[in-house]
Amino acid sequence: MSEVIITPNKPIAIELEPGTYYRCACGKSTNQPFCSGAHHGTGFSPIAFEVKEKKVVHLCNCGKSAHAPYCDGSHNK
Template identity: 65%
Template sequence: MSETILVNQQPNEPIIVAKKPTVMEVEPGTYYWCSCGHSSNQPFCNGAHKGTGFKPIAFEITEKKRVALCQCKYTKQAPFCDGYHNNL
């Protein structure tokens, strides 16, 4: 798990967990990506978004593969990293 980086968080903006993606190999299944940055189980949701207005994003993996999951929470291809963290 990465160390959380709090960068001038504004109301209704996610917490930037890290300025790089989490790269991991995942098994087939349904996963829930944390969109708020509050989860202690990054990059996955643990329910810590309750009361924030954020919701986890469900995604399905159909075959074992390596993925890069966004941790800055500003990707336009959620849950996958699109390189937006390079702008932070």
């Protein structure tokens, strides 16, 4: 399995419309923080999540959250 490329240790705050999204898990996406398909052959898969109403979400950007794709503050530990 390839290594995850870790980006800055702070969550990504982004307002999303209702729908299904795919959070990049490999760090290689050209469409960060969302999957672009760049994970093929890495052993990683994107993390699917659903937003039911328009809102700001905080996506994990350190790869340590127990509640991925959402930030749980693990980057502070």
